[in-house]
Amino acid sequence: AQKVTQAQTEISVVEKEDVTLDCVYETRDTTYYLFWYKQPPSGELVFLIRRNSFDEQNEISGRYSWNFQKSTSSFNFTITASQVVDSAVYFCALVQGGSEKLVFGKGTKLTVNP
């Protein structure tokens, strides 16, 4: 069975601080895909990244970076120099290769205070 755990329910930081959102996953498959989505207060789900299980290279996109470590089954997300606009709920998700059932974690609510 697949499972995604986001142990941090809520995080509050001050603007310009760096913040890391943790994601730990469970799957028995060797082929799988990991995702991060952002849900701002307006409610829509915004796609941030998709990573397959065979690509462990870390990725950086502007102030966002992702650290994928198969050894610890983790796919952590770091926001550098956080901004108020980063305030949102962030979801980590997992799907097994060939499956269509994307399994989401419970989400981490990030509040960035000015």
Place this chain on the structure above:
Amino acid sequence: DSGVTQTPKHLITATGQRVTLRCSPRSGDLSVYWYQQSLDQGLQFLIQYYNGEERAKGNILERFSAQQFPDLHSELNLSSLELGDSALYFCASSPTGVGNTGELFFGEGSRLTVL
């Protein structure tokens, strides 16, 4: 803007009623997914269609049904509504499938309130 369009954005109805939520996928996307987001259950996969055919089923109640039409738009029908059905219902689309090489793009959701 993800390109996925959902209507209505908000819906308030009474217990026992039936509602239909509509979704237009991104242009060219053959796969449509429905998800339910509630405070207690989080984001739950309901059902997926690919080019008109049901492909995968998740935690969808028997009171709920969906279909995908030849023009690829999809509808989610919720009947005999209960208070616990109040939730945000998301539609998402993908060019192939999320479990292959496809990404999954979500609409803005339809917020259903059952009174």
